[in-house]
Amino acid sequence: MRKTILMNPGPTNVSETVRSALKTKDICHREPEFSEVLQRVRSNLLKVVKGEKTHTAIPFVASATGSNEAVISSIHGKILLINNGKYSERLKEIAKRYHISTKELTFHPLEQIDLKIVEDELKSDAKISHMVLVHHETTTGMLAPLRQIGRLAKKYSKTLFADTVSSVGGHEIDANLDNLSFFTVNANKCLESFPGISFVIARKKDLAALKNKSRSFYFDLCKQWEYIEEKGQTPFTPAVQLFYAADKALQELLEEGLKNRIQRYKRLKNILKIGLGKLGFRFLLPGHLQSNILLAVKLPINMDYWKVHDMLKKRCFTIYSGQNLLNQGIFRIASLGRIGEKDIRTFLIELRKILDKLGVRPIYS
Ligand SMILES: Cc1ncc(COP(=O)(O)O)c(C=O)c1O
Structure with a gap:
């Protein structure tokens, strides 16, 4: 079977060693061997975000939305929601579901967040x-100015929660320099493991203040933390094998080194960007707003996205449609996960062949 190269922004391709880690022996999650894995996963994740001394990593058997919900459902007070796209919109929906007072600052999804407006608010x-x-x-592939927002949170003594689901492992995030009280990540993006588990990384002193504050039973952040700390186990049955895979993936991330991983992603994205540019494609965002791992590509008026998608899929490449903005005509190509330069170059060759076959040279109105 030929390997499919996933060029969607997660789940991603994983290394063969991470895949093999799933085949661990049958083991009960209440046994010390599993506790060891659980603790190593948590402490290695903290190393990635430089939060070993101040923060703790709390896993949930849930996709990242579950971890986001764990944080938001614990908030008592008033949220300033900086909204610049679909995923912040989802955070708003969660807050609404829990009747949490929210002031929304909406920014155009294609323009950088205006820090002056945030500060004025x-x-x-x-x-x-x-x-x-x-x-x-x-x-969109837009990166928010997290560090500056962290500084504002510090200046005005606010508790900062950032969804860093698709950036931990692909961008430099520093739990303390970014002044993050809470942030979230799932296993299946830049951490290069499988979907099914996610994490809240929390500053311990902010977490302790949440005792008995959660409105959720399963996603009670402080209770989950206390239980893990006290017993070295999760309160509920975890996805045991996924933790073994995440353990291997995090070890591989630390062996590669965060800086090197970021460089690998940047290099792959640049090869992709140059190659797509040569084929005549244009991008949704200017270079300085783009992340290291994703390109939102404007859809040419003479290209049928799904036809190209299906033809690429037959050649073992999965690309990703636009979300929300699809009507405005974009599709997305991501370059995160365990893929290399050869995969990207082969992708570009196959895409060129498909465009030739369809007689398409990208045209924009
Ligand atoms: C920034 C961001 N936040 C949240 C999510 C939701 O993650 P999940 O589908 O794992 O719940 C995603 C998924 O792609 C994401 O990219």
């Missing part, structure tokens, strides 16, 4: 207790 509304944003908006 912080100055004018003393009730705001939390700032919430998405670091890498995966629908």
Whole structure:
């Protein structure tokens, strides 16, 4: 069977060693061997985000939305929601579901967040207790100015929660320099493991303040933390094998080194960008707003996205449609996960062949 190269922004391709880690012996999650794996996963994740001394990593058997919900359902106070796309919209929906007072600052999804507007809002509304944003908006590939927002949170003494689901492992994130009280990540994006588990990384002192505050039973952040700390186990039955895979994936990330992984992703994205540019494609965002791992490509008026998608799939490449913005005509190509330069170059060759076969040279109105 030929390997499919996933060029969607997660789940991603994983290494063969991560895949093999799934085939661990049958083991009960209440046994010390599993506790060891659980603790190593948590401490290695903290190393990736430089939060070993101040933060803790709390796993949930849930996709990243579950971890986001774990944070938001614990908030008491008023949220300033910095909204610049679909994933911040989802955070807003979660807050609404839990009846949490929310002030929304909406920015155009193709324009950088205006820090002055954010600061003015912080100055004018003393009730705001939390700032919430998405670091890498995966629908567009836009990166938010997290560090500056972290500084504002510090200046105005606000609790900062960032959805860093698609950026931990692909961008430099520093739990303390970015002043993050809470942030979230799933296993299946830049960490290069399988979907099914996600993590809240929380500053311990902010977490302790959440005791008995959660409105959720399963996603009670503080209770989950206390249980894991006390017993070295999760309170509920975890996806045992997925933790073994995540353990291997995190070890491989630390062996590769975060800086090197970021460089690999940057290099792959640049090869992709240059190659697509040569084929005549244009991009949704200017270079300085793009992340290291994703290109939102404008859909040419003479190209049938799904036809090209299906033809690429037959050649073992999966690309990704636009979300929300699809009507405005984009599709997405990601270059994260365990893929290499050869995969990207082969992809570009196959795409060229498909366009030739269809007689398409990208045209934009
Ligand atoms: C930035 C961001 N936040 C949240 C999510 C939701 O993650 P999940 O589908 O794992 O719940 C995604 C998924 O792609 C994402 O990119």
